[in-house]
Amino acid sequence: MRVSGLFGGTRRSAPADELVSHQLLLRAGFIQQLATGIFSYLPLGWRTEQRVRQILREEMNRLGGQEMSMPVVHPGELWKRTGRWDSIDETLLRFQDRRGRDMVLALSHEEVVAELATSNVSSYRDLPRIVYHIQTKFRDEPRARGGLLRTREFTMKDSYSLDRDRAGLRRAYVAHFQAYLRIAARAGVPVVAVLGDSGVMGGHLAHEFTYLTDVGEDTLVFCESCGYAANQEVAEAALPEADTEPLAAPEEVETPEATTVAQVASSLELEAHRIAKTVAYMAELERGRPWRLVLALVLGDAEVNLAQLRNTVSAVDIRPATKEEVEAAGGVPGYMSPRGLPEGAALVVADEAVRRARNLVTGANRAGWHVRNFNLERDLPQALVARVAAAGAGEPCRQCGSPLSVRRGIEYGNIFQLGTDYSQSLGATFTDEDGHAHPIVMGSYGIGVGRLLACIAEEHHDERGLDLPLAVAPYQVNLVSVGAGDVGEAAETLYRSLEEAGLEVLFDDRPVAPGVKFADADLRGIPLRVTVSPRTLAQRQVELKRRRGEPRTVPQAEAVAEVGEELRRIGAEEAGWAEGQLAQVPALVERTYFGEG
RNA sequence: CGGGAAGUAGCUCAGUCAGGUUAGAGUGCACGGUUCGGGACCGUGAGGUCGGCGGUUCGAAUCCGCCCUUCCCGACCA
Numbered sequence: 189m190r191v192s193g194l195f196g197g198t199r200r201s202a203p204a205d206e207l208v209s210h211q212l213l214l215r216a217g218f219i220q221q222l223a224t225g226i227f228s229y230l231p232l233g234w235r236t237e238q239r240v241r242q243i244l245r246e247e248m249n250r251l252g253g254q255e256m257s258m259p260v261v262h263p264g265e266l267w268k269r270t271g272r273w274d275s276i277d278e279t280l281l282r283f284q285d286r287r288g289r290d291m292v293l294a295l296s297h298e299e300v301v302a303e304l305a306t307s308n309v310s311s312y313r314d315l316p317r318i319v320y321h322i323q324t325k326f327r328d329e330p331r332a333r334g335g336l337l338r339t340r341e342f343t344m345k346d347s348y349s350l351d352r353d354r355a356g357l358r359r360a361y362v363a364h365f366q367a368y369l370r371i372a373a374r375a376g377v378p379v380v381a382v383l384g385d386s387g388v389m390g391g392h393l394a395h396e397f398t399y400l401t402d403v404g405e406d407t408l409v410f411c412e413s414c415g416y417a418a419n420q421e422v423a424e425a426a427l428p429e430a431d432t433e434p435l436a437a438p439e440e441v442e443t444p445e446a447t448t449v450a451q452v453a454s455s456l457e458l459e460a461h462r463i464a465k466t467v468a469y470m471a472e473l474e475r476g477r478p479w480r481l482v483l484a485l486v487l488g489d490a491e492v493n494l495a496q497l498r499n500t501v502s503a504v505d506i507r508p509a510t511k512e513e514v515e516a517a518g519g520v521p522g523y524m525s526p527r528g529l530p531e532g533a534a535l536v537v538a539d540e541a542v543r544r545a546r547n548l549v550t551g552a553n554r555a556g557w558h559v560r561n562f563n564l565e566r567d568l569p570q571a572l573v574a575r576v577a578a579a580g581a582g583e584p585c586r587q588c589g590s591p592l593s594v595r596r597g598i599e600y601g602n603i604f605q606l607g608t609d610y611s612q613s614l615g616a617t618f619t620d621e622d623g624h625a626h627p628i629v630m631g632s633y634g635i636g637v638g639r640l641l642a643c644i645a646e647e648h649h650d651e652r653g654l655d656l657p658l659a660v661a662p663y664q665v666n667l668v669s670v671g672a673g674d675v676g677e678a679a680e681t682l683y684r685s686l687e688e689a690g691l692e693v694l695f696d697d698r699p700v701a702p703g704v705k706f707a708d709a710d711l712r713g714i715p716l717r718v719t720v721s722p723r724t725l726a727q728r729q730v731e732l733k734r735r736r737g738e739p740r741t742v743p744q745a746e747a748v749a750e751v752g753e754e755l756r757r758i759g760a761e762e763a764g765w766a767e768g769q770l771a772q773v774p775a776l777v778e779r780t781y782f783g784e785g
Numbered sequence: 786c787g788g789g790a791a792g793u794a795g796c797u798c799a800g801u802c803a804g805g806u807u808a809g810a811g812u813g814c815a816c817g818g819u820u821c822g823g824g825a826c827c828g829u830g831a832g833g834u835c836g837g838c839g840g841u842u843c844g845a846a847u848c849c850g851c852c853c854u855u856c857c858c859g860a861c862c863a
Contacts, residue, residue, distance in 0.1 A: 200812060507787085601863065701824070722822090
């Protein structure tokens with residue numbers, strides 16, 4: 189490809205306050221935004237996307253996946269049958285066709301796969317199967333952000349496993365677990381696997397594959413000592429021992445101006461974890477029904493784990509309550525607790541650690557007052573008890589007791605053990621050897637292609653621009669001619685020779701100053717630059733330079749061979765790096781819990 | 786959806802507080818010339834419903850109201 193004919197050039201500037209990786213993808217002419225969270229891929233970006241897709245295909249095929257294609261537009265009816273029409277909020281984009289029928293833009297394809305299975309799988313002989321496609325998804329996210337990090341329209345590689353039992357599901361799950369690590373390694377992105385939330389996909393066990401970076405929007409909890417790793421949404425710290433001190437009688441105590449945990453702790457001269465903190469939320473427990481006040485009770489030094497709270501009360505949606513909503517239920521902000529609220533005013537969920545502690549301090553629902561000697565089981569027997577406190581840095585690991593650490597990351601893919609929820613609601617069954625019908629056991633596995641691209645850009649750039657791995661770069665070689673005349677002809681000849689040798693070349697043939705070409709080459713991040721100039725030509729040589737390496741010259745006559753050799757070296761180095769990343773996989777699989785079977 | 790900010794040339798932004806000639810810069814684009822190994826220089830030129838609608842005013846990019854769009858921070862996910 190000639191730069192002179194390329195659709196989409198580079199830009200000198202990009203909007204401020206965007207992620208660096210996003211700015212570079214914009215400036216390099218890889219992507220362009222059309223609307224919030226909706227992007228076009230320009231030719232260079234598209235080629236990189238295709239490279240990533242190729243890696244996905246190879247790894248999916250390798251584990252026995254069969255590529256296919258499923259529709260983007262689904263009848264709403266199908267989603268009503270699995271309940272997701274009601275259980276998913278506005279993230280699911282709904283509309284009607286000309287006949288007034290409900291339709292949805294797919295945000296994943298569990299329904300369609302299960303529906304396909306009803307007619308394409310009938311016997312245990314038709315199992316196991318793994319199908320996948322790489323296709324557009326739409327999720328009307330409340331807030332798209334960070335360029336490709338979080339878009340509304342995006343490409344996902346989603347695969348689905350169909351098995352007769354949990355043992356089969358476990359095999360497919362482990363195969364994907366390994367493949368996802370391989371894919372990231374091949375794309376040049378270091379990732380870790382963490383326990384994840386099964387969320388709207390339903391199901392039981394889930395892992396997420398995360399690129400660790402401070403700009404990530406996920407919070408992960410790690411134990412350096414035993415390797416426990418989980419998204420904070422599902423992370424659990426070790427539970428404290430149950431208190432054994434005798435229950436004391438409740439006693440109101442005046443705490444003027446003490447509306448925060450810190451103030452109460454200091455005013456009563458006690459530690460924060462001796463306080464039962466109440467956090468108020470409003471939850472939509474059933475679609476279309478009025479929202480309900482939900483009070484979460486955690487120890488004073490803990491934060492509420494919203495995902496866990498949401499799962500505990502099976503909420504469709506949940507958000508922090510406003511002061512007005514708290515007051516409407518009879519609560520006094522700053523001094524609130526579920527204790528003493530009118531019967532049924534709120535759904536109360538207490539953290540297990542609160543249940544185990546005795547004689548805590550909590551709000552009196554009266555301005556300026558708290559209560560000593562609060563005991564959950566005695567004073568609030570109706571409260572639900574669950575693990576709704578978030579595991580934070582420094583808390584003891586549930587597996588080994590070592591202090592946990594917290595980091596940020598970008599989730600590029602995840603895997604779910606679905607079980608039989610979808611197959612049961614859509615009637616996807618198979619017949620076993622004895623003629624009995626059973627629901628098919630399903631798994632689902634997703635990778636965000638654009639998000640992976642964002643991770644690649646985040647990992648591979650410097651102040652000059654992108655520095656892409658050969659495995660995903662839009663072209664292998666960036667040929668640059670400096671000057672016209674003989675140089676131009678020599679460059680043309682080399683361009684043809686490189687292409688004839690089967691190499692993918694971006695040829696900057698524009699009649700512009702060398703500095704412009706070099707700056708653009710650096711910005712686009714193609715791994716190998718080849719320069720033909722009067723200076724090199726005078727000695728019958730051309731220059732080879734890796735994106736971040738030192739230039740060297742090679743004889744003009746051997747240029748094609750030298751370029752091929754250099755590309756092989758780059759490829760070998762990347763493969764070596766990937767092997768290093770993957771060396772730990774067997775141990776990781778060994779110590780990772782994948783469920784029974 | 787809550788909080789904050791912004792919409793002016795293809796792009797990045799001044800100008801708006803304090804209303805008043807023909808609305809600016811840099812960059813990009815076109816043409817000419819000089820250059821030719823790190824976004825070089827000189828000249829000429831094209832390019833704008835100042836996000837939209839309404840209001841105030843002799844007069845609105847500027848003040849007021851409503852709406853739309855976009856970004857950032859929170860609550861949600863590949």
